[in-house]
Amino acid sequence: MPVAKPKRNVKSKKSKPISTKWKLLFLFVMLVLLSPLYYGYVLRGFASTWRWIKDIGxxxxxxxxTDFKIKIPKAYTIHGIDVSYYQGKINWTKVKAMEDDDVKISFAFIKATEGISLVDPYFQRNWREAPKAGLVCGAxxxxxxxxxxxxxxxxxxQVVSIEKGDLxxxxxxxxxxxxxxxxMRAELSDFLNYVEMKTKIRPIIYTGLKFYEDYLSGxxxxxxxxxxxxxxxKLRLDKSSWRFWQHSDKGRVNGINHVVDFNVFNGDSLTFEKMRIP
Structure with a gap:
């Protein structure tokens, strides 16, 4: 009868430890793969912090x-827009009804004419419908x-019929x-003088800040x-020099399917009422 051989103690094989070289290589690869995400996160965080710092200042x-999608100076209580054919067909009832916090549209300047022959194609409609909705208007x-x-x-x-209560x-x-x-100033003076002579109302002059400083001031x-x-x-101009400030050309208003200019009035409600034609 054969004699059974004693079983040998079999030792389990241990895996060789990963060398430092491979560890470093693995770490390097992971850093390369993740660095865009990491630095993107860091940069986004930095940008957010920077915006926060700027906002504080x-x-x-x-x-x-939010609703108007623009920044608006809060120091003013009377707000308005100005429109032309560029804004297309406007639902003035929706314009009047819109309000965001303490801001609502109270007045509108409406383009009537240009040069010696161009009539804005939407003028008559705007001039009729905006006052119906309760807005104070000027042409x-x-x-x-x-x-x-x-x-x-x-x-x-010849195109504009100015009435009591208008701007x-x-x-x-x-x-x-x-x-x-x-x-330019000579022709502009002729325009202003003729309108005032015929209407007994002194017109308002609209212009850009730089044009005012270069050619009209004084x-x-x-x-x-x-x-x-x-x-x-803030408008970089002495407050005694102006009554209306067009502070943005990118506002959004219900009832208007295009961006629109936003304005504020420099004064209180009593001063605004005095601006209107008696």
């Missing part, structure tokens, strides 16, 4: 209104310095159109100014 009276003429100022004034008054008529001057500043000091200066918490 901003004027507390200049904040974003404006886009001025062309190359054309005779008096002729432009006559054309404007004063506005002349919009934004460029020289290739003429000298002296010629020349029309007896007139009310409406000044465009976008995306700023």
């Amino acid at each position: 901003q004027d507390p009276n200049y904040r974003t209104y 404006y003429h886009f001025f062309r310095p190359k054309s005779d100022g008096k002729t432009q004034a006559k054309f404007f008054l 004063p008529p506005v002349v919009d001057i934004e460029g020289l159109d290739g003429v000298s500043s002296l010629k 020349n029309f000091d007896n007139y009310t100014f409406w000044v465009a200066h976008y995306y700023q918490p």
Whole structure:
């Protein structure tokens, strides 16, 4: 009978330890793969922190209104828009009804004419429907310095019927159109004088801040100014020099299917009422 051989003690094989070299290689590969995510996260965090820091330093009276999708100066209580054919067909009832926190649309400047022959195709509709919805309205003429100022004034008054309760008529001057500043001011004066003579109302002058500083400041000091200066918490102009400030051209309003200019009035409700035609 064969004798069984004693079983040998079999030792389990132990895996060899991973060398330091391979550990380092694995760590390096993982860092390469994850670095875009990591640094993207860090950068996003930094950007968020930077925005927060900037917000702290901003004027507390200049904040974003979600519904209007723009920042609006809070130091003013009377807000408005200005429109032309560019905004298309407007539902003025929706415009009037919209309100975000303490901001609602109270007035509208509406483009009527341009040069000596162009009538805004939406003017008559806007001029009729906006007051019906309860907005205080004013009409404006886009001025062309190359054309005779008096002729432009006559054309404007042929199209616009100004009534009690309206805001004063506005002349919009934004460029020289290739003429000298002296010629521009002469034609503009003719327009203003004729409109005032015929209506007994002194018009408002609309322009951009730089154009005002370069060509109009010191020349029309007896007139009310409406000044465009976008995306700023304050208008860089003495408050005694202006009544209306167009602070954004990217506002969103219910009833308007396009971006629209936003404005504030420099004054209280009593001062605003005094602006209206008696």
